[in-house]
Amino acid sequence: MLHDEQKMETFSYDDAIVRKFVLATMVWAGVAFLVGLIAALQLADWRFNFNLPWLTFGRLRPLHTNAAIFAFGGNAIFAGMYYSTQRLLKTRMASDAMSRFHFWGWQAIIVSAALTLPFGITIGKEYAELEWPIALAINIVWVVFGVNFFKTIAQRRERHLYVAIWFYIATIITVALLHVVNTIQIPVSLWKSYPIYAGVQDALVQWWYGHNAVAFFLTTPFLGLMYYFLPKAADKPVYSYRLSIIHFWALVFIYIWAGPHHLLYTALPEWAQTLGMIFSIMLWAPSWGGMVNGLLTLRGAWHRVGKEPVLKFFVAGLTFYGMATLEGPLLAIKSVSSLAHYTDWIIAHVHGGTLGWNGFITFGMIYWLVPRLWKTKLYSESLANVHFWTGFTGIIIYMISMWSAGITQGLMWRAVDSTGRLMYPDFIETVLRIAPLYWVRAAGGALYLVSFLIMAYNITKTIASAPKNVKADVFQAPRLAPSSNQNLGDKPHRILEGLPIVFTVLTLLAVAVGTVIEFVPTLWATDYVNTGSSIKPYTGLQLHGRDLYVREGCYLCHSQMIRPILSETLRYGDYSRAEESMYDRPFQWGSKRTGPDLARVGGKYPDLWHFRHMMNPRDVVNGSLMPSYPWIFRDKIDFAVIPKKIAVMKFLGTPYNEQELALAEATARAEAQAVAASLSAQGATGKLEDKEIVALIAYLQRLGQDYKKGGVK
């Protein structure tokens, strides 16, 4: 036995897959940043929407966020994970075929996102927009990735798992859980589905997902990368093993609870909001644990930071991480949220995290990896420094402009004079005040894009100079003997590090606690689904109009959630109640008010006003930056699909009766006739009764009406 244990095995690492992921990261980064810049320009000047459906802001923004998070961020973490996992476990990936399946599957998902989102094919839940066939494909690819990863752990030649691997484990299992639970939906057709959750419940599940996508897609894997690449690049030991342990478990346990901080002052039950707030505050130290451990690891190497671009990117990235994770808990305080929520302050916050933390860690990692993967030298260190400083300036400009925009607009929304009158009753006034800052932001974003192009040039040149046909290095290590408590160690956590299955189960438990405690009371409660109240289901035409609202991404600029705050009810009407959205699949509470809240817009304006406004908002509101929607006036309503939609909604529990279902199409046509007739009577021209605009107006005019008529109980 003993002899066997010592026997050396020879192996090599699969670096081909890492090279693939690195190149994919570079390609998608360019796409994500470019689309972001276009979206920024669209807010500075509506003409950048070009009046084209597939370029309009509401469809482009999901493309930008998906490309940035899942295409750029995703490929970056996979590159780093495949590189470091093999080395930290002293083994090749369990299956090259699975690795390749993961790579090509992921790229295919990204391409299908790029081919569907611009056409308005979307579920309408932020960061989970991809329709059900793609969502399903994500689940499959992720599971293959996970199986490959855990099989690799099983055949490792290193007894204990290093902290980076802990973070990877947390990432893989939690992302799977989040994505599967959030995208349970019933298809209406190949490219349209409705989530099984509605209203409050959908909101809770969505932001549990949304917030933890940030946590387990943009934080834990990047911390894992940091724990590998930073000590490697600095050639220094990790500052504190104990800190790694404490902040890892605290982070994983606490993060999952914090989702409801996206829903403060909404119709979500207040106990859940409070949990979201206090857990966010407790998240500050565990987050900073990672930053502190990283920065203190650099003790004795600080003199090199000025010279070496890799370290510079890591230091700045960690600092941005520290800023974002201090700002996050601050924003999660209810009173701060009441000012900041729905404004550009949140946009500043997320870009500090993504451009600063995710971007810079990735860039640092790539500058370190590429020369090693291609066995050559970086083409130009000084260009990398130029990249750093231009990118850094871009981020600072971006954040300062959006902080000012957010705080200015938030203060204007709430300003009430001594007579109890809103000081800026016209929403557009508050938009025009910050519009110049949208140009400044676009300039910051452009700078970041330019800095990236410098990197792309540098990396291309580096790879071009690489020798052809590099041979993989060969390594030797003894295979592991079967584990026993003795050879695992004497401290409990050390033993745990040698027991991957137990470790994984404990991690799963850590994320399950918060999930269960927040979900169970909310998902099982019937308070939010009072079918006896005055809130009635949408008619077929309104439902169809609602889907157009989702298709055009109106929810990315408009909220439908009036908070119980005086300045808000003065502006929009009584605050929103949970029951009002009980038939909303998906919920439309929104997260950003580039335009005003629409929860009670029904009846506020005549049909003709909406008609003109949708054709060109500037015809009725001077200086509006909302896009024009001319195609909605050309495209025809697909009446035939309405019965199918009603059927799925009925299946999900919306109380439509058999007759409503049977007559759905005819009823919808009659409704459309009525709206068209009212429009014509007010002076609109053209054959309108089969055009989408009629359905959209029917939906907008319904908003808030039931509540105004009858309250909720």
Add this chain to the structure above:
Amino acid sequence: MTDTDKKIEGHAYDGIEELDNGLPSWWINGFYLTILFAGLYFGYYMLGSGPALVDEYNTSRETHEQAIATKKSARPVASEEQLAASLKDPGKVKLGASVYASKCIACHGDRGQGGIGPNLTDEYWIHGGNLTQIMKTVSEGVLDKGMPPWGAVLTADELPAVVAFVNSLIGTKPTAAKAPQGVRAKE
């Protein structure tokens, strides 16, 4: 905690070693502090007597309504004569014109000729053409017909001013005017 900077034996992963340092004390104390805060906050607002968000809102709403009510009784509704007086004040009419340009044009047209809303230049009125009646329509709106209420939006100066301006439009006979609606005002 002073750093010992001792390397932990057996901890080496692809050349990465780990030190035996403890937790920075400011860090761990900060962590405890946030936990303490969280506990107290939860205790006060969820288990104790802390007000719910909606309670806080209701209080602020009541204060607001009382303030408005006292303001209202202090400022009696303008009479027909008082409003008529402001018609002669060119400053008022000018202020009214600028309010009209920013808030009313979208629906009533740049010259009052009508569009989404009715023509304001003819002698026909849906809700009455007396100054007090116009004042009431403008101030309270016609909610189910899409005429917004402006009472809470315009200032105490702007409201009579825009009424004066609307009155000045009567009889201007703009081109492309919308057909009259409502009943003819008595001379």
